[in-house]
Amino acid sequence: MRGEGRVRTCIGEADDCYVSSSRAQRGDLPDALWKGIAVGLTLLAMTQNALLKAIVEDKKMGVKRRDFFKIAGVTALSALTATKAVSAFAFGPSGHGGETVSKDNAVRWAMVIDTRKCGKGAQCKNCPSLRACHEAHNVPDIPNKKHEVKWIWQDSYDHAFPTQTHALIKDELKTRPVMLLCNHCDNPPCVRVCPTKATFKREQDGLVMMDQHRCIGCRYCMSGCPYGARSFNWVEPKPHIKKINRAYPVRTLGVVEKCTFCAERLAKNQGPICVEACPEKAIVFGNLNDPKSEVRKILSVSDSVRRKPHLGTSPEVYYIM
Amino acid sequence: MLEKALVGNKKYWMFVFFLLVIIGLGFLTYLCQLSQGLGITGMSRDVSWGLYIAQFTFLVGVAASAVMVVLPYYLHDYKAFGKLTVLGEFLAIASVIMCMLFIFVDMGQPFRAFNMILHPTPGSVMFWDMVSLGGYLLLNMLIGWTCLEAERKSVPPPKWIKPFIYLSIPWAVSIHTVTAFLYCGIGGRSFWFTAIMAPRFLSSAFSAGPALLIIFALIIRRISHFKPGYEPIQKLAQIVTYAICINVFFVLLEIFTVFYSAIPEHMHHFKYLFVGLHGHTGLVPWMWASTVLCLFAIVLLVNPKTRKKEHLLVIACVAVFIGTWIDKGMGLVVTGFIPNPFDTVTEYMPTYREVLIALGVYGIGALIITVLYKIVLAIRDREIAN
Ligand code: SF4
Ligand code: SF4
Numbered sequence: 001m002r003g004e005g006r007v008r009t010c011i012g013e014a015d016d017c018y019v020s021s022s023r024a025q026r027g028d029l030p031d032a033l034w035k036g037i038a039v040g041l042t043l044l045a046m047t048q049n050a051l052l053k054a055i056v057e058d059k060k061m062g063v064k065r066r067d068f069f070k071i072a073g074v075t076a077l078s079a080l081t082a083t084k085a086v087s088a089f090a091f092g093p094s095g096h097g098g099e100t101v102s103k104d105n106a107v108r109w110a111m112v113i114d115t116r117k118c119g120k121g122a123q124c125k126n127c128p129s130l131r132a133c134h135e136a137h138n139v140p141d142i143p144n145k146k147h148e149v150k151w152i153w154q155d156s157y158d159h160a161f162p163t164q165t166h167a168l169i170k171d172e173l174k175t176r177p178v179m180l181l182c183n184h185c186d187n188p189p190c191v192r193v194c195p196t197k198a199t200f201k202r203e204q205d206g207l208v209m210m211d212q213h214r215c216i217g218c219r220y221c222m223s224g225c226p227y228g229a230r231s232f233n234w235v236e237p238k239p240h241i242k243k244i245n246r247a248y249p250v251r252t253l254g255v256v257e258k259c260t261f262c263a264e265r266l267a268k269n270q271g272p273i274c275v276e277a278c279p280e281k282a283i284v285f286g287n288l289n290d291p292k293s294e295v296r297k298i299l300s301v302s303d304s305v306r307r308k309p310h311l312g313t314s315p316e317v318y319y320i321m
Numbered sequence: 322m323l324e325k326a327l328v329g330n331k332k333y334w335m336f337v338f339f340l341l342v343i344i345g346l347g348f349l350t351y352l353c354q355l356s357q358g359l360g361i362t363g364m365s366r367d368v369s370w371g372l373y374i375a376q377f378t379f380l381v382g383v384a385a386s387a388v389m390v391v392l393p394y395y396l397h398d399y400k401a402f403g404k405l406t407v408l409g410e411f412l413a414i415a416s417v418i419m420c421m422l423f424i425f426v427d428m429g430q431p432f433r434a435f436n437m438i439l440h441p442t443p444g445s446v447m448f449w450d451m452v453s454l455g456g457y458l459l460l461n462m463l464i465g466w467t468c469l470e471a472e473r474k475s476v477p478p479p480k481w482i483k484p485f486i487y488l489s490i491p492w493a494v495s496i497h498t499v500t501a502f503l504y505c506g507i508g509g510r511s512f513w514f515t516a517i518m519a520p521r522f523l524s525s526a527f528s529a530g531p532a533l534l535i536i537f538a539l540i541i542r543r544i545s546h547f548k549p550g551y552e553p554i555q556k557l558a559q560i561v562t563y564a565i566c567i568n569v570f571f572v573l574l575e576i577f578t579v580f581y582s583a584i585p586e587h588m589h590h591f592k593y594l595f596v597g598l599h600g601h602t603g604l605v606p607w608m609w610a611s612t613v614l615c616l617f618a619i620v621l622l623v624n625p626k627t628r629k630k631e632h633l634l635v636i637a638c639v640a641v642f643i644g645t646w647i648d649k650g651m652g653l654v655v656t657g658f659i660p661n662p663f664d665t666v667t668e669y670m671p672t673y674r675e676v677l678i679a680l681g682v683y684g685i686g687a688l689i690i691t692v693l694y695k696i697v698l699a700i701r702d703r704e705i706a707n
Contacts, residue, residue, distance in 0.1 A: 146365030146667070155663060162664035163586065189509060195447035196436040216436050217359075217429020220447055222369040226509025228662040232369060232429065234360035253358040254429025308662075311508050 107205040109184065109261055110288040110316040111272070112295050112304065117282035119154075119177040124280065127154060129179070132277035133259075138250045140240035149231040151259040152181040152274055160307060160319075173321075179274075179283070182229040182259040183307065183315030184208045190221035190230065199256070206316065207261050217254040226311050230258045261285075288316065322466075322473065325699035326692040333695065340688045347681010350674050351426060359429055362675040367667035368658040370427070372679050375654040377423035379529075379646055380686075381500045382522060384416035384457065386530020388493035389560050395486050401553040404701075407472070408541075409534060410465035411693040413493075417458040419686040426678055446502045453496045460489045465693075473700045497522045510657045512590035515578075521571045522649075528564035529645040531557045532638035539635055541694070547701035551631075558634055562622040565641050569615055593659050593666070594652055603668045604656065607647050614644035 118124070133139070133152050140149050158165045160178035188208050191201050198215035201208050222230045236253050244250060248264070251257055262272035270276070275283045286295035295318075298304075304318045329337075354361050364371040387409035393399035394406050425431055442448050464486055471478040501519035508514055535557050538549040579587045592598050594608045621627045621637035628634055655669045671679075 146367075147360050148366050159663035159665060162662075189507065193445050193447070193507070195442050195445040195451075196433075196440045197442050198436070214433070214436055214440065215430060216433045217431075218424075218427070218447065219369045219429070220445070220503075223510060223657070224507055226662055228367070231366055233358065234364070234366075235358050252430075256429075308509070313509075 106289060108186075108288040108316070109205050109207060109266070110286065110295050110318065111181075111184075111261070111275075112284045112298050112318045112320060113179050114282045114284070114298075114302075114320040115157075115176050115178055116320060117280040118179060121280045128277045128279060129274035129283065130154070132273045135243070136245055136248060136262075136273050137260075138237075138241050138245055138248050139257075140237035141242065142235065142237075142240045144235075147234040149233065149237065149257065151231075151257070152179060154178065155180055161305070163308065163310075164305070178319065180227070180229070181274075181317065182208060182225075182261075183227055183313070183317045184259075184261055186314035186316060187312060189224040189226065189311075189313055193220045193224040195220060205266075207263055207266075208258075209260060209263060210255075210257060212249075212251055212255045212257065215255040217256065219256060221256055226308050226313065227315070230256050232256050322469065322696050322700070323692075325696045328699075329695065337688065337691065340684050340691065343684035344681050344688065347678050347684060350677040351681065353674065354426070354678060355431075359427075361672060363669050363671045364675075365667055365669070367661040368655055368669040370654050370658070371669055372650075372671040372675050373423045373427035375650045376679055376682070377420045377427070378500060378522075378654060379650040380416045380420045380423070381454070381497055382526025382645075382649065383530045383533060384413045384420065384454075385493045385497040385523070385526045386534070387413035387461065388490050389527055389531050390534065390557070391486065391493075392490050393556070395483075396490070399556070401550065401556060404547070405534070405538065405549065405553055405557075407465055407469055407697055408537065408694065410461045410468075411697070412530070412534065412537070412690060413461045414458060414465060414693065415686045415689040417454055417461070417496075418689060419682055420454060421458075422682045422685060423679075426682065446499060446506055450496075450499050450503060453492070453499045457489070457492050457496050460485060460492060464489060469697060469700065472704075475704070494523065497526055504653075504657065507657075509662065511584075511586040512657045515575060517571055517575055521568065521575070524564050524568035524571055525645045525649060526564075528561050528568055528641050531561045531564070532641040535561070535638045536635060536642070537690075537694075539631065541698065545698040545702060546705045547698055554631070554634070555629065558622065558628050558638075561638065561641060562619075562628065565615060565619055565622065565645075568645070569619065589660050589664070590656050594656055598660060599666050601659075601666045601668050603670065604652055607651055611644045611647035611652070614640040614647075618644060 119127075130152055134141070134150075137151060139151055142148055154177040157169070157173050157176055157178055160180055184207055186206060188199075188201055190199050191197075191208060194200075195218060196214050196216055198211045199208065199221050200211070217232065219232055222232060233251055233253050233255055237251055238244075241250065262270070262274075265271065265273060271285045272283075275285045284294050284298060286293035288295055290296065298320065299318060302320045304320050306315045306318055309315070362371060362373075387406075390402045390405045390409040394402040425434060428434060437448065437451055464482060467482045468478045498519045501522045504510070504513035505515055505518035535554055538554055538557075542548050576591065579591050589598055593601065594604055596602075597605050618637045618640035621633055621640070628637070659668065660666050
């Protein structure tokens with residue numbers, strides 16, 4: 001499995017020690033530089049346009065040969081810089097969620113959730129996947145709804161797909177539970193807005209990760225995420241964890257957290273724990289870039305949707321309806 | 322020059338003491354927030370920004386509005402504003418410092434604030450907001466101080482300061498534009514996702530800021546020998562009039578677009594603001610109060626007869642200030658989160674501790690203004706005495 005050994009998990013007593021990836025993988029600086037240059041170029045393009053206008057106005061009486069070249073040169077240059085600037089600013093894929101699978105990395109983890117199977121089993125009342133995830137990752141169980149922390153949870157169809165519902169949908173669909181979690185978007189707005197790169201997209205496999213040592217708790221990412229996938233530690237989490245899993249870090253006050261697609265398990269060639277724990281086999285996980293993978297097979301034969309595809313975030317959690 | 326802030330009459334010291342008490346209360350409450358976490362505020366998983374960020378947004382506008390006295394004076398040579406520019410610049414200094422403090426108290430891990438500099442991220446608008454606010458603070462400190470120093474020595478300000486003054490004009494516009502980008506660049510929050518956000522920010526800023534300056538000028542006239550004249554105040558009143566009219570116009574543009582297109586995602590937020598959504602009406606009375614205040618102010622301001630009477634003008638200015646404050650300091654930020662991404666409503670109400678911390682920050686701002694204005698007035702008093 002690619003991506004192995006690139007994730008470090010701290011084990012033991014450390015309070016807020018957490019999964020973090022090697023920084024070099026992320027192209028920290030080049031990315032920063034490019035965005036910076038983009039802004040510079042935009043300004044440059046503006047100045048050039050102004051310059052161009054000035055030249056034209058100056059020479060209204062008749063453009064001389066030399067000036068013509070001046071104008072042509074400036075025009076070409078501004079066009080060039082403007083295109084560059086625009087492409088550096090355009091973060092997302094084009095189209096309305098119909099973009100093709102990204103090809104630039106060998107692995108692109110994705111999840112397919114079969115909502116038809118979900119909630120049908122005998123054990124489903126107290127969803128084993130949900131419990132397994134929250135127990136494994138020391139997710140606190142906070143009674144006050146406002147301070148809730150959750151990585152994966154169930155909600156109704158209406159709430160999961162608020163723009164794709166109507167008054168007359170069949171009752172079965174209306175009451176069907178839908179598993180919600182971070183979509184590990186291919187074009188994640190949470191990553192775009194974070195001022196410290198504490199949340200970042202792992203180049204090698206597309207996972208959207210959190211570095212809880214770096215997060216300043218500004219919660220810009222929570223505003224940015226259109227899926228409500230992120231939780232903030234409003235209160236000290238530790239007292240609300242029933243049984244602390246020593247193999248996984250506990251978060252500290254004042255940082256943001258969310259599902260990681262079980263990066264710590266992927267590093268050991270295991271799939272996410274929710275997949276393993278689901279008795280109905282409703283969740284499938286795999287590499288979207290591998291045409292022979294199970295996720296690709298399922299997607300090629302079933303009716304699948306994603307949440308809010310019109311926002312261009314390109315979510316990597318697919319739902320079979 | 323700072324020593325001038327250390328001499329004052331009993332009233333001055335009583336006011337300073339009063340501010341210190343408010344700051345102290347805010348600080349103690351902040352310590353409590355530091356140890357117990359942001360859970361002591363009214364914010365939640367669904368409404369993850371609240372009073373603090375809203376005050377930040379509002380005050381960026383007040384800071385930017387200094388440009389409304391600087392620009393006419395330096396670009397149009399409007400002499401009557403000469404004595405007011407330094408008041409505008411010092412108001413900007415206090416506002417920017419309050420903005421920074423509001424961001425700071427909103428952070429879950431404030432001691433890591435420097436991560437924004439250690440790991441600069443130009444793709445994040447918050448990074449640019451930090452750059453523009455920091456730059457604006459430095460510019461205004463430099464300009465305000467240099468010009469005041471020159472005034473104390475009764476010489477014209479040095480030539481080298483001119484380029485900085487010219488730079489501060491577009492810079493003022495930039496701070497509020499970048500702050501608008503914080504919101505309107507987020508596609509998933511349809512309330513904020515509108516290109517008119519930056520113009521709206523600027524128009525409300527250019528009405529609230531000068532309105533505040535008028536109020537300050539009238540207070541100064543009462544308590545010191547420096548008497549800001551009738552003419553510059555009337556000019557400021559005109560600026561407030563235009564800006565508040567444009568602001569209301571922009572709001573109407575937004576309302577037309579949202580309700581004529583009738584896209585539910587966009588309408589829901591406005592419904593929450595003005596009539597309530599799914600039975601939740603927390604902000605409705607506030608927003609109507611804001612609307613009434615702004616319209617009332619427009620009536621007073623547009624009519625020259627009322628605008629020219631200073632006691633009515635001051636009422637209009639207070640109405641403008643409170644009206645725009647409710648709109649930005651309460652409505653704008655919170656409504657972006659209501660309804661939440663699941664189309665359900667979690668309402669937000671600040672807790673009293675959150676309010677105390679916010680008041681503490683305002684106290685710091687008020688103290689900075691008091692001290693800076695005291696210095697200005699002391700210098701002018703001496704000029705007048707000579
Ligand atoms: S679902 Fe939200 S948190 Fe997860 S990657 Fe997408 S935007 Fe980020
Ligand atoms: S809360 Fe943390 S992860 Fe989220 S945007 Fe701020 S620094 Fe980044």
